Amino acid sequence: EAGVTQFPSHSVIEKGQTVTLRCDPISGHDNLYWYRRVMGKEIKFLLHFVKESKQDESGMPNNRFLAERTGGTYSTLKVQPAELEDSGVYFCASSQAQVGEKLFFGSGTQLSVL
Amino acid sequence: SQKIEQNSEALNIQEGKTATLTCNYTNYSPAYLQWYRQDPGRGPVFLLLIRENEKEKRKERLKVTFDTTLKQSLFHITASQPADSATYLCALETGGFKTIFGAGTRLFVKA
Numbered sequence: 001e002a003g004v005t006q007f008p009s010h011s012v013i014e015k016g017q018t019v020t021l022r023c024d025p026i027s028g029h030d031n032l033y034w035y036r037r038v039m040g041k042e043i044k045f046l047l048h049f050v051k052e053s054k055q056d057e058s059g060m061p062n063n064r065f066l067a068e069r070t071g072g073t074y075s076t077l078k079v080q081p082a083e084l085e086d087s088g089v090y091f092c093a094s095s096q097a098q099v100g101e102k103l104f105f106g107s108g109t110q111l112s113v114l
Numbered sequence: 115s116q117k118i119e120q121n122s123e124a125l126n127i128q129e130g131k132t133a134t135l136t137c138n139y140t141n142y143s144p145a146y147l148q149w150y151r152q153d154p155g156r157g158p159v160f161l162l163l164i165r166e167n168e169k170e171k172r173k174e175r176l177k178v179t180f181d182t183t184l185k186q187s188l189f190h191i192t193a194s195q196p197a198d199s200a201t202y203l204c205a206l207e208t209g210g211f212k213t214i215f216g217a218g219t220r221l222f223v224k225a
Contacts, residue, residue, distance in 0.1 A: 103213060
């Protein structure tokens, strides 16, 4: 069974540019999450999808971040325009339908904004 | 808001010894708590889940305890091996499907 896959694994962009991160969850997982780890800090929750609906986007830093999950399959996270403080590792995770189910994480996208 | 505290200092132990990692939390009392392992360049990998009505959970060489009065969980690795070297993350549910993570504790097991 394929795990959670994220693309790209690394992205280096200049301040002001746009970047789109992609996440393919495990097939059949309705729940999809985005997290971010800024250097030296904990992994922080960004948002949660159930199928194509945003259930909780309380962790999104500001309106420069836009997440979508059209059709309830893969998800994208777009940062436009990127700022220096957006640098970090962006993780995607998925889980099955029940509350308390373990999260399956992808390997993350290392984003560097110069 | 919910806060999770894990020892930010690395834990260095000798192979064969038991490693004990601590997770303390404030405010909200979670219905369950999870532990994950993270290796460099990889995403966290789930290890164990313990519910609020469980005092202890075991899986092979791993043991987790959950004290809801102290608001603390302890994570033990017995007969530790160099391959156990990694960062270990404590995670709590904060209502519904939202899970938050501690910053993690790095464990180094020396041969």
